[in-house]
Amino acid sequence: MAISSLDRPLGRSVSVHVAHGNGAYKNTLAVLEQLDLSFVRGRRVLLKPNMGRIAEPASGVTTHPQVLAAAIDAFRDAGAEVALGDSPILGVKSHDAFEASGAAAVAAQRDCPILDLDRRRYVNVPVPEGRAVHSLKVCPDVLEADVVVSIPVMKTHMHTGVSLSVKNMKGCLWRRSKVELHMLPPLEGCDEKPLDVAIADMASVLRPHLGLVDGTVGQQGLGPSAGQPKPLDVVLASTDAFAADAVACGLMGVTPDDVPHLRLGAQRGYGTIDMNQIVVTPDGWHDWASSFLPPPKDLAIEFPDLTVLDVNSCSACQSTLLLFLKRHRDRVLEYFGDDNEATIAIGKGHTTVPEGTLCVGNCTARHRDHCCFVPGCPPVGSQILAAVQDRTGTNQSTATQ
Ligand code: SF4
DSSP states (O other): OOHHHHSSOSOOOOEEEEEESSHHHHHHHHHHHTSOGGGGTTSEEEEEEOOOSOOOTTSSSSOOHHHHHHHHHHHHHTTOEEEEEEOOOTTOOHHHHHHHHTHHHHHHHTTOOEEETTSSOOEEEEOTTOSSOSEEEEOHHHHHOSEEEEEOEEEEETTTEEEOTTGGGGGGBOTTHHHHTTSOOOOTTOOSOHHHHHHHHHHTTOOOSEEEEEEEEEEESSTTTSSEEEEEEEEEEESSHHHHHHHHHHHHTOOGGGSHHHHHHHHTTSSOOOGGGOEEESGGGGGGOOOOOOOOSOHHHHOTTSEEEESSOOHHHHHHHHHHHHHHHHHHHHHHOTTSOOEEEESSOOSOOOTTOEEESGGGGGGGGGSEEEOOSSOOHHHHHHHHHHHHTOOOOOOOO
């Protein structure tokens, strides 16, 4: 697929269609029936769900399988050749994520192929309008599709505010290159976080033709993977992914302008988030809104019995640590014992740290002589666990990420 056609939505509409209350399959068909899908006839459609992690169906982590079932059926009925595909986070195999989510089963019932987007070598795609990134390593199947449909789960996100159809396209980036967006240096003369700018940059070349947002069971709080499920029984769609995300924000109790990557992308003209320019059907869609708990602003509030010293860390380090503490906080407290303050350091800017600190990530290596150092860039949860278990003598083969 030519980049230019990915760069320009086929539809010019700023209509957004919302359906509620009839379950994932019927809601999805209801919104897709309102769109003119004739442009997909005879074309290769890639359905790009959120299959970034291994999670059970309807847990608010991965796209609901019945949303995908309905999308396969609707795009095939419209005459398209349909495939599913995603590139999960580091350490997760695409096949395992599709199996666990129930997506593999609905695809098999329909004889619909599932593409492991990571299986072939990336294509380097220039980003001429990029400010934080100037090229991206993109999975080739994405570029070869005629039409890409982004099908995210409606989530809050600890680094980007929300994760919806624009952000979901990050799963089109090849393997580890996704993490690189979380490790960018601050931008000179720019107060925006580099990750937010990078996602807006990405939207200049990887903008889906259609956003189909799955709010069957969303995720609130500590998204994208450690939050709480938020059942909403809603699905919405638009050929303008920014407009779809803006309406999804409205359903979540979030102001779209407060989401930096949406605001930056809309300012550059990649789509609209101005609710005055978006026609939402049906009129009463606001009645289905239910505020999502926001992500916590810092780790210390989330874990009051631990001190996290964070000086200029990347969001990749923060995610790893947050997820790790969510699962293994007790192990960390056990490691420090009753007599020591539990102190963890991440980030590039530590000149000193207290003796005995758990130093996580390569940037803290200089303190390794008087601390417990866990290498990695970004570090992985299994190594942090191994480090604390080694010290407490509880080492066992527990896999974590
Ligand atoms: S160790 Fe962490 S803070 Fe340092 S560069 Fe790597 S991800 Fe960023």
